[in-house]
Amino acid sequence: MAKQTAQLSNVLRITDVNDFLAPSAACILPLEGGAQPSAKGTTAVVKVGEEPAGSVLTPIVPMETPVSGSAKARVTVSDCLACSGCVTSAETVLLSTASLDEYRSFATQNAASKSERFSIVALSQQSVASIAVHFGLQMTQTARKLATFFRRRHGIDIVIDLSLPRQLSLLEAATEFIQRYRAGKKLTITSACPGWVTYAEKTQKDSVLDCISSIRSPQGILGSMAPHLRPSGDRRPVWVCAVMPCHDKKIEASRPEFVRNQSDGSIQKDIDCVITTGELLDLLTENQFDLISAEQSDLGSKYSSTGSHEFGVNVGSSSGGYAEFVLRVASRELFGIELPRGSIITEKASRSGDLRTATVSNKDGEALTFATAYGFRCLQTILRKVRQGQCKYNYIELMACPGGCTNGGGQISIPGDSKGDLRSWKLQADNHLKNVNSVFHNAPEVLNPLAVSGVRELYNAMVKELTNSDGLKPLRMPIQSRQTNGIGSLSW
Template sequence: MAGFSGVLRLSDLDDFIAPSQECVKPVKVESKTGRGVIQIEDDTIHSTPKYEKAKITLNDCLACSGCITSAEVILVNQQSHEEFYRVIAENEHECKRKVVVVSLSPQAILSIAAKFSLSPDECTQKLAGYFKKIGASYVFDINLARSFSLLEASKEFIERYKRKDSDPKAFPMLASACPGWICYAEKTHGSYILPYISTARSPQQVMGALVKDFWAGKNDISADKIYHVTLMPCFDKKLEASRDDFVNELCSSREVDCVLTPVELEQMLIRDKVDLSQMTEAPLDESLSSGPRLLSHPGSGSGGYAHHVFVNAAKELFQQDVMELQWKTLRNADFREVTLEVAGEVVLRFALAYGFRNIQNLVQKLKRGKSPYHYVEVMACPSGCLNGGAQVRPESTSSTKELISQLETTYSLLPTTSIDSDSRINMCYSEWLGGADSEKAVKLLHTKYKAVEMSTNALGIKW
């Protein structure tokens, strides 16, 4: 690292995948104009230029495999609550004013609700009240976005099933909503594993398209005049929002400008001297929200991808109405499977694989051609999104296991939204996207992945 700025030095990276390494990305540093140190030699005046500090962003880390990180310990300029406060402060100046929109994930809401001993609905409306108090104009939940994500994943699965005999990489189809898993796949297994991964966007990024394309158009607001913030249970969602794929091309504006997490929200509440339990409630804004109550989708606390795809595939492919899925635990509680039998033959075999121990076993089976599954809901965190790396940690009087159990129970008791009865979905497909199979629908509801070539010098690893 000789010759590089100390700002580029990343040490003590905490990750499931690789030992601590130093960032190897070279950064060109531009000199600053202005006064520097004056040296006089042989009657000649030399001005030593000042240099800007070199900075790395999450986007740099996505494009470089010099290190593999879980994004939790990287200093990110554009993905922090400090940046959020900066934009809020700038809104006091009319010439720089932006419309601040906040989108809330149910997993993050439940984590905060547990911290402050609030019901899910109370917490949702108190969060809306808090964000509006400090400068947000609109607050939505992301259930509508998740409905699109589930529908597109289900449609993709049906298409893969119909071509399974001619496409050796049609199955297993692997869920794409977890950015930690996606980053690991791109950097560690590259082009081998990527064809198996669903192209459906995650709810966060569908919400980005809804806010900066659909909602912005409806309200005659330019996308670059909107500052879109999401509250998510995972630091890796910052990685996802930083991808170049998720930019509004008309005005080069990121669809999600800033990702906040429950642990950061705790810091914000302390900074603002706010007791959330005493906060005045405010309703969610209606146009993109599911309603006055916090809702969920049936299935796992990670969004119910396997559940939705399984139920719809059983109905469409085999005319079977499946109401309840009977999951069977295999190696551990984070690896479960469910099957559908028709005439004594297993026609669908789905799995949940949470945590890198199970993910690595899944990948090894795939490489040996031994995976029996048609679909796998893959999440990097053990226990899934309710145990995301940025969720509020348990109090000293309870354990992580107890907290996760509490959150899972609370999530299971949330009323569920019905995708079939949500009239906004058909309206969006027809009026906004120009049809479910249109070019615009593919562009705004799907994405692509790319292998990242390994460039690390193994001798440079810090053990």
């Protein structure tokens, strides 16, 4: 099988043909005088420098494979728009970072002699679903077998379920929405997807930026909560790796504000490395680890988001269930209406199903309209309406990938390639995505965050830290216009 790091998700590539936007519409490479994106069918590999902790300066690493002549394209994580031109959708340019090497080097050292850092690997539910389908396993089995790989092979201290930081993110998102709504800010757009937030920060004006939530994504909160996961009395600095469904999360981890101060005065990244699902499959292969026959291990975390040893998912969507959760809380707090159990964001507002809505009205006729909107097509339409002041939604769970995070660009691709019969390839890819979604949605639901032992305490501790600090950490992040090298105005 081709190395997963050598290409982006075939599922995404083939099912998103309608959603695809040519990289040349936004990619900075041509603007910097570097190489043009390669012709369809060829692959140019851009190696992107990692942000040093606490600095916005980035070492620029030359392109590994020049596309034409001797030209070397140069791109940095801080320059990339995450425009979906290559990070989330295209087949022309592959963005890679040193994250996998960072993991390998830590794991090798740690397996040989226990590291002086408390190590944490966090598994996103979407990645576990993708691995589960690949090996024909169920979610909990897969997570527990992966725990065996990380803990026994590489001496990782704990493997956690990303639903724990997601629950903290949801709680804070509901609080923020209610505060904003009461303050007259009638539209909030989620910030959990770096694929769209990075793009917005580099191309959009205040009319859009002011609507974006300031809540950290689950990965962002993972970084700030990591020290809380150490056993009491363990003061070792933490080392954190997240397994995520897209390359965009590597860009998110490089945000300059995602760093922590160490007791010795040094600054360390919140998240040390992000590896995609496909890269995890590469790791299993190169370590000759037989996941199917592997034993299942305890994940090693003191928190359980499902109230048992099951590996759970958030109800409502494949992308964290933000709209679902926030609508429930807002409906109760603002209208006194308790919504019934079961998914509520169900009404299809587009043929593809990538736009879904739900409206709750009170007896005075005041309405809350929430939406989930996935893919750059939806994104373009929504941004246009926001700029024109015509957006009718109060809350939008906005994600760059069509179909949401189970269809992220870093997920495992189906075997083969799309160069043969396009129709049958698309069918296979659609079926594969359906299988991933089915495994994902059949996993146990995580409990209401406030009902999970330990989560309320952790949330309260972090909120207290929030009020004691500069007002942003550890649950929030600034949304602001960020400069790129020479990007002009882009029309969408």
